[in-house]
Amino acid sequence: MRHRAFTLVEILVVVAIAGIIIIAALAPLTFTIRTISRAQKNFSVSNRERFVINRIFADAAEALSIQCEAPFRLIRHDELGSAADDTLLLWTKTPSYTGEAMACVAYRMLPDSILGREMPDGLYRWVLSADAQPGDIEEGDLRREDGKLVLGGLIGARFSVLKDGEWVGEYSGGIPQAIRVTLQKEEGEVAYESQLPKF
Numbered sequence: 001m002r003h004r005a006f007t008l009v010e011i012l013v014v015v016a017i018a019g020i021i022i023i024a025a026l027a028p029l030t031f032t033i034r035t036i037s038r039a040q041k042n043f044s045v046s047n048r049e050r051f052v053i054n055r056i057f058a059d060a061a062e063a064l065s066i067q068c069e070a071p072f073r074l075i076r077h078d079e080l081g082s083a084a085d086d087t088l089l090l091w092t093k094t095p096s097y098t099g100e101a102m103a104c105v106a107y108r109m110l111p112d113s114i115l116g117r118e119m120p121d122g123l124y125r126w127v128l129s130a131d132a133q134p135g136d137i138e139e140g141d142l143r144r145e146d147g148k149l150v151l152g153g154l155i156g157a158r159f160s161v162l163k164d165g166e167w168v169g170e171y172s173g174g175i176p177q178a179i180r181v182t183l184q185k186e187e188g189e190v191a192y193e194s195q196l197p198k199f
Contacts, residue, residue, distance in 0.1 A: 049190075052123065052151045053181060057194040059105050060179045062092045067102070072176060073134035074159050076169035084156035084184055085109040086169065087142070089134035101130035104137065109157045110144055122152035123183075135172060156184030 063071040071091035077084060088107040095103045106126040124147035128137065160167045161176035175196055182191040 074171040084158040088159040104128040104132045158182040
């Protein structure tokens with residue numbers, strides 16, 4: 001009785017069919033894993049962004065006119081061909097929640113350092129001396145090494161306040177009606193607004 005064996009061609013056909021079935025089964029799995037990974041990354045970035053925005057709004061909501069005639073100051077930057085890098089200065093009591101004195105807090109975008117220090121670009125936050133007032137601060141006083149990077153991945157940041165029913169970018173004075181923060185990214189802009197408490 002003769003036993004018939006598989007030929008090499010038959011074996012190769014079976015292996016090829018099995019390979020196609022495996023690839024067809026793994027393609028959706030690979031796509032799903034990539035989609036989940038991308039969603040997790042976007043969720044993480046979104047959470048960080050919301051945390052920083054809430055931090056800015058908390059600093060603004062805790063701004064006080066005590067010991068400071070003008071607790072709010074905005075400096076608008078509209079240089080031709082460059083992204084927005086406005087400066088927001090606030091006299092606020094939020095540093096006191098971490099055991100520091102009430103102080104001036106500043107936010108500003110900083111581009112890549114030209115001094116050779118490897119510090120990332122993005123939105124920085126400074127807690128300045130308790131003796132410093134928003135009206136006394138010059139932008140040269142905001143040294144990169146003294147600030148803390150709070151949000152990277154931006155190309156610009158725009159600050160506005162609502163004064164007498166109109167959004168303005170240059171401002172120095174008391175606590176306005178509301179504040180708007182516009183973050184500029186490669187994929188576009190996103191704006192956040194918050195009403196401020198009246199005292």
